[in-house]
Amino acid sequence: MAVLIYTQNYDGKFKKSTFELVTYGAAAAKELGTETVAVTTGKLDDTVLKELGKYGASKVISITNAELNDFSAQAYASAIEQVAKNVNADLIVFGNNPYGRAVAPRLSVKLNAGLAAGVVALPASTSPFTVKKRAYSGKAFADVIIKSDIKIVSLNQNSYKVKENPVDITTEEFSAEIPDGAYTVKPIEVIKSSGKLSVTDAEILVSGGRGLKGPENWGMLEEMAEILGAGTSCSRPVSDLDWRPHEEHVGQTGKVVAPNLYIAIGISGAIQHLAGVNGSKIMVVINTDPDAPFFEAADYGIIGDAFEVVPKLNEAFKKFKEEN
Amino acid sequence: MKALICIGHVPDTTSKIKFTDSNTKFDTTDIKYVIGPYEELALTRLLDLKDAGIEMHITAVTVGPVDTEPTIRKALAMGADNAIRINAEPTDDLFTAKQIAEVYKNGDFDVIITGKESIDYNGSQMEGMIAEFLGLPSISGASKFEIEGDKAKLEQEIEGGNLVLETSFPFVVSAGKGFCPEPEPRIPNMRGIMMARKKPLQVTEPVAQDAVTEVTQFYLPEAKPACKIVNPDNVEELVRLLHEEAKVI
Numbered sequence: 001m002a003v004l005i006y007t008q009n010y011d012g013k014f015k016k017s018t019f020e021l022v023t024y025g026a027a028a029a030k031e032l033g034t035e036t037v038a039v040t041t042g043k044l045d046d047t048v049l050k051e052l053g054k055y056g057a058s059k060v061i062s063i064t065n066a067e068l069n070d071f072s073a074q075a076y077a078s079a080i081e082q083v084a085k086n087v088n089a090d091l092i093v094f095g096n097n098p099y100g101r102a103v104a105p106r107l108s109v110k111l112n113a114g115l116a117a118g119v120v121a122l123p124a125s126t127s128p129f130t131v132k133k134r135a136y137s138g139k140a141f142a143d144v145i146i147k148s149d150i151k152i153v154s155l156n157q158n159s160y161k162v163k164e165n166p167v168d169i170t171t172e173e174f175s176a177e178i179p180d181g182a183y184t185v186k187p188i189e190v191i192k193s194s195g196k197l198s199v200t201d202a203e204i205l206v207s208g209g210r211g212l213k214g215p216e217n218w219g220m221l222e223e224m225a226e227i228l229g230a231g232t233s234c235s236r237p238v239s240d241l242d243w244r245p246h247e248e249h250v251g252q253t254g255k256v257v258a259p260n261l262y263i264a265i266g267i268s269g270a271i272q273h274l275a276g277v278n279g280s281k282i283m284v285v286i287n288t289d290p291d292a293p294f295f296e297a298a299d300y301g302i303i304g305d306a307f308e309v310v311p312k313l314n315e316a317f318k319k320f321k322e323e324n
Numbered sequence: 325m326k327a328l329i330c331i332g333h334v335p336d337t338t339s340k341i342k343f344t345d346s347n348t349k350f351d352t353t354d355i356k357y358v359i360g361p362y363e364e365l366a367l368t369r370l371l372d373l374k375d376a377g378i379e380m381h382i383t384a385v386t387v388g389p390v391d392t393e394p395t396i397r398k399a400l401a402m403g404a405d406n407a408i409r410i411n412a413e414p415t416d417d418l419f420t421a422k423q424i425a426e427v428y429k430n431g432d433f434d435v436i437i438t439g440k441e442s443i444d445y446n447g448s449q450m451e452g453m454i455a456e457f458l459g460l461p462s463i464s465g466a467s468k469f470e471i472e473g474d475k476a477k478l479e480q481e482i483e484g485g486n487l488v489l490e491t492s493f494p495f496v497v498s499a500g501k502g503f504c505p506e507p508e509p510r511i512p513n514m515r516g517i518m519m520a521r522k523k524p525l526q527v528t529e530p531v532a533q534d535a536v537t538e539v540t541q542f543y544l545p546e547a548k549p550a551c552k553i554v555n556p557d558n559v560e561e562l563v564r565l566l567h568e569e570a571k572v573i
Contacts, residue, residue, distance in 0.1 A: 101464050104452070105450070105451070109453050112418075114418070114536035135444065137444075140545070144537055147538065184495070246467070254501060261566065261572040295551050300552050301553050313562065316563045320567065
């Protein structure tokens, strides 16, 4: 028996979100009394693979087929299924990210395994297997029981803290059988985004709303993001008006984020927006309207004009960064 | 082209969420139900393609009891050609996906489209499950959908960018933001609503598939303590609080 964790690498490296998954998987394995095994695709340096041992994985299996350099939900699901059967996995952990969302449902059918997507905590009980997940787009949570022998969960980013828990780790290579027709969907190219911090990876987000009156006024937000090492995001109207790119839209129908710090500037805080950001650890709102609903949800607020407050705040952040 | 579009029946995005029966059931009091926003986006895209001259027959399908009919009728009023309702509660994802796969087998469809996720259960698993049941390719959370002859061109968001994909038919795709580039809401007019009444809505019974998941309990997020208001003339105080009290910078 084993907990199998799908650990995606990005250009040969793992990200913090991968370590969250391994920490989570190792803790779940402890509850279940089983082994913690990570599975990845591609040929990675041994030192990179062994990093996973720091977070509790006792084995990492690399699927080395060259085909998998290109993504295909079918090929990935099939390769991971083969590994899951080899290690006799009873719990499979994915990240609730584009790859997890594409692959986990296919694996669920292959293994007749119940899938809970967007979980936010360790299983509350292992028998029956009960786990808490996000529901109603961040407006609520739900306990889900998975009744099948094999269970699959996908973990929301930033909902489980990375913890070092070093164990001895062995590495293993595996060559999977890739089914015919797995690449009917042909990858043509990857359009890289601007190279900035993605909204889901950022630990701090500086977010702007319609209160900023126009795209030309984003300079001061970008400056704040620069000072804090933060990403920038925006509300739906801002992306609908094309003031900012779609990938920056956070909210119920945009990206769901959970940074340590979310700074909302000129965003009133409609229920749909809050649903996408209320997983943030700390929220700050800057708004001229004291009745803006965001003040109900935020931890700290400044009632004032963003055009006056933000430049002053930038100076204060800059001074703080110089001193700390 | 024959498209099968899965329509979710979900609470309007502005709904305040409450639960009843010791937090085991969703409280439907005063809740307005709508087509899931991603499914509406997908349907709008199909109708835009049809308006642009691509030959298209659109079948809307939903899994739900009789009270979901107004939602599927709305899809007809927006412009779908016919509708199918599978008469069952969509409580388990494998069960629901199996029902849609069954509809596909009994039709002659070129593409199945779902929304990226339902905004109530947030499962985001339909397209992959349906595709796996049918052995079809799947594309998850597509942010672009173009038809070029006998091929489709799509984009899918991945970490750090967008993946451009090309595929032949048939396939299963879930629609994310950007699927419809300029979504003009298609608000059904009186004629559309009248015509929708005459369009076929077929009701079928579900096929067997064991449920493997069950929601037992709901929770609302914990109430936050009141917001601390900082004077705009003393922004240094906010910096101090974020550093010393919240410890986030």
